[in-house]
Amino acid sequence: MRGSLLVMAVATVPAVIASLTMLRFSCSQLVVDRLDPYLVNPGMVPSPHLHQIVGGNGFNMTMDPNQHDLSDVATCTTCTPTEDFSNYWTAAMFFRARNGTYKRIATKGNPLGFSTAVGGQTVYYVKNGNVTAFKPGFRMTTGDPTFREVSQTSKYRQLTYTCLQTSTTRSGETKDFPKQPCKVGIMVNIRFPTCWDGVNLDSPDHQSHVAYPSGTFESGGECPASHPVRIPQVFYETVWDTVPFNDKSLWPEDGGQPFVWSFGDRTGFGTHGDYVFGWKGDALQRAMDANCNSDLFGDDLKCETLKRQTLKEANQCRKQRVVNEDVDGWLTELPVDMPVAD
Template sequence: MHWKSVTALALAAPASALLRFGCSQLVVVRIDPLVNPGLAPSPHLHQIIGGNAFNITMDPSKDIPAEATCTTCQFSEDFSNYWTAVLFFKAPNGTYHRVPQIPNLGFEGAKGGMTVYYMQDGLANYQQTSKVTAFKPGFRQLIGEASYRSKAQSRRFRQITYTCLETPGTRFPESMDFPTKPCAAGIMANVRFPTCWDGKNLDSPDHMSHMAYPESGTFESGGPCPASHPVRVPQLMYETIWDTSSFNDKALWPASGQPFVWSMDDTTGFGSHGDYVFGWKDDSLQRAMDSTCYVNCPTLKTQSISAMNKCSKSIPFDEKIDGWLEAIPGLPDTATQKA
C-alpha cells in the first residue's frame, strides 16, 4: 500500500467508506481462542488489540460489545479483537528479545498496537464506490498458516507481505518473506483478508473456508466473488510496525540470513498470519460502510489516544516475555521462562 495513495484518497471527494484507524496494544499473551480455544497457555505468543472482552474461548454465543468495558481502538464502538504472532530478534549467542511495536503515521502516542483498515475497494478506486455487507455478530476468520515455511506454500494467501521501512512513510516494495537487510524505520507486517463470504457461516472448522478470494482478478481490480461465496464484505487489513532499529547492527546478523523469528519459530516469514473476531456494537460497522468516512467517520464515536492506551487486559498466567530469553515462550518449553 502506498502512503501517497492513502493521502490522495483522504483528499478525494466525495468518497464512500474507507476506515483506517489505530488500535493500541491490549495484551501480549499465549492465548489463541480461534485455533486453541480453552487452552492456556497456547503454543505460541500473540499480540492482541481491541476490546477487553478478549478471553481464552471467545464463545461465539456471547455478546462481545456487552461483555467489554473498553477498547484499545480509535472507534469506541469497535470491541472486535485482532491479533497476530509476535516478532523476536535472535542474538548471535542464541538468546531472544521481543521486538517492540510502534504506532503508524497519524497515530503517534499510541501504545504499540496496529493500524486496521476496512476497505470497500482497492485504493486505485479513490471513490470507494462498491457496496459491501458488514460482518455479523459471531463472525470470525483466520488468514495465513503458522506452519508454512516456503514461498510455494504461502502463495495460497495472496496478500500477506512485509515492507522494509526506510522511513515511516515507506509503503513499497512488499515481499512475501522477511526483509534480508536492516530496515532503518522498522519492518511493517501486512495482513490482508479475503473479501468474499459464503453468506451463511459465521465461521468454519479451519476458520477460512467460509471466506474466499475473487473468482477472477483481485480485490484491487474489482474481481467478482465466486458463486460459492457471493457476498462481498470489506477487505480487512492489518499493518503492524515492528521497531527493529535497535537490532540493525549487521555484526549481530547471522551470515546465513536475517535474525528475526516469529513466535511460532518461523525464521522465513512465510508463516505470518492474522486472526479476527468481530465485535462492533449494533450496526455501527454497516452504518460506517454506508457513509462517507475516512479516518474520522461521522457515524462513529471516536475516542482519544490516551483513552485507547488506558484499556488493557490482565494476563491469566505469569510468563516472562520481555528482556533476554533463553527460548521463545512455548518453544520448546517454558520452564526457564517463568518469572
Template sequence: MRWSTVALLVAPAQAALRFGCSTLSIQRLDPVVEPGNAPSAHIHQIVGGDAFNATMNGDIGEQGACTTCTFTEDFSNYWTAVMYFKHTNGSYKRVPIMQNAALPNGINGGMTIYYTQKDFNSNGNQKIKSFPPGFRMTVGSPGTDSLDKAKGHVGLRYVCLTDKNTRFPELPDFPAKQCKGGIMTVHHFPSCWDGKNLDSPDHQAHMYSTTKEAFAEAGPCPASHPVRMPQVAYETLWDTTQFNNMWPSTGQPFVLSFGDAKGYGTHADYMFGWKGDSLQRAMDSSCMFNACEGGKPLKSQAVAAMNKCAAKKIVQENIDGWVSKLPGQ
C-alpha cells in the same frame, strides 16, 4: 497506505476506515484456533476490546468495557504472531511494535486497521455487508513451509522500511538485509462470505479471497461466496532497528513466535465485535479515514483512552527480557 485522489470522485461513495489500535495485550491466547487453552501454543500481539480471553463466544460487541481502538464502538479483536530477534548466543528478545506514521502521535505500539470497499486506491461503489455478531476468521497459516507456498498467500507480505511511509516492494518472506526504518507485516483478509457460516473448522473455508498483489483491485466474489464484506487488513510495524548493532555475520536474525525463521507462516486472526449496527452504518456512509470520527458516523476516543485500556493477563511469563527459548516452544 496510499490513497488516490480519484477515490473522491467515485459515486456512489462508501466508507473507507483506517484507524489505530494500541496494544491490548501480548500473551499466549488464541480464542479462535485454540479456544480454552491458556496458554496457547505461541505468543500473540493483540489489540481491540478488553473482553479478550481464552474462550470467547456470543456477541463480543456487548461484552467489553473498553477498547484500544480509535472507534469506541469497536470491541473487535485483532491479533498476529509476535516477531522475535534471535541473538548469535541463541537467546531471543521480543521485537516491539510502533505506530504508523498516518496515525495520531502517542499510540502505545498497536496496529493500523483497515476496512475498505475493494482495494486501497478506490472507495468502491457496491453494497458492503457488515460482519454479523459471532463472526471470526483467520488468514495465513503457521504451517506454511516454503517460499512458493508463501507467495501463494496473496496479501500476506513484509515491507523493509526506509521510513514509516515505505510501502514497496512487498516481500513473501523476511527481508534479507537490515531495514533502516524497521519491518512492516501486512495481512489482508478475504472479503467474500458464503452468507451462512460465522466460522468453519479451518476458520477460512467460510470466506473466499479475491485479493490481488499490493494495491490492485480485488476480483468479484464467486457464486459459492457471494456476499461482499469489508476488506479487513492489518499493518504492523516492528521496530527492528534497535537490533541493528547485533546483526549476525550471515543470515537474517528474526523469527516469528512459533519458530519460523523464514517468515513464510505469517498469519492473523480476526474476531468481529462492533457494537450494534455501527460498522454497517460506517460502510453505508461516504466518510474516509479520520473523517469518520467524532460521530460522523462513528464515535471515537483520544489516544490516552486507547492506551489506558488493557485485557486481563491470563498467562504469566516473561515476554520482555531475553529468553533462552521462545514461549511455548
C-alpha cells in the same frame, strides 16, 4: 496534513482505484499473551505460541468461543472507534541474536498519524462497491503458520512485509522477512479475503467460509458463486520496532536475517492473522454505507457516523497478562521452548 496522511495510507494498497474507500484507525496494544480463546485453541491455557492482541478487553481465557456479541462483554477498546470491540491479533516477533538468545520485538504506533499509540496496529476496513458488514459471531483467520516455502504462499494474497526506510515507505513488499536493517522498522501487512458464503459465521478451519474474488479486490473482481456476499477487506498494518536491533554485529554470522515468529518460523512465510468481529450494533454497516474514507485522526478527516476516542484514551484500555512467563527479557528459547525451523 491529515489529507496527506490518507493519501499515503491509500498507497499501501497496490493498483488502487477510485471506487475504494478506506476506514483507517489505530488500535493500541491490549496485551501480549499466550491466549487464543476464540479461534484455533479455545479453552487451551496457555496456547502454543505467543500473540499480540488489540481491540476490546473482552478478550479473555474464560471467553466462551461461541460468544456472539463481544460488545456485550467488553468495557473498553484500544481502538479509536469506541463502538469497535472486535479483537485483532497476530503472532509475536522475536530477534535472534548472534549468540543464540531471543528478545521480543515491541510493536509501535504507526508513524503515519498514530505515533503516540502504545504499540498495537493500524486497522483498515476497505470497501469496493457495496458491502455487507460482518455479523455478531463472525470470525476468520488468514495465512498458515506451518508454511516455510515461498511456493506455499500463493494460497493467500497480500500477506507481506515492508522494510520501512522512512515512515512513508510503501514499496518493495516481500513475502519473507527483510534481509537488511530497516531504519524505521518492519511493517507486516495482513489482508483478509473479501467474499463470504453468506451463511456460516465460522468454519472448521476458520477460513473456508470466506474466499477471494476473481482477479483482484482492487479491480472490483467478482466474488465466486460459492461465496457471493461481498464483505469489507480487513487489513492490518503492524509496525514492529526493529530499530534497536539494526546493529549488524548482532546479526547471524552467516549473513542471514535474525527475525523469527513466536511459532518458530524464521522464513516469514508462515505469517498469519486472526479476526473476531465485535462492532456494536450496526456501527460498521453505517460506516460502510456512509463511505467513510477516514483515518479517524484530526479534525479534517472525520467519519461523522462513528463515535471516537483519542489515542491517549485508547492507550488506557489494557488487559493483565494471564500466562505468567518471561516474554520481555533475553531468552535462551522462545516461549514454551518453541523449536525454530528455517
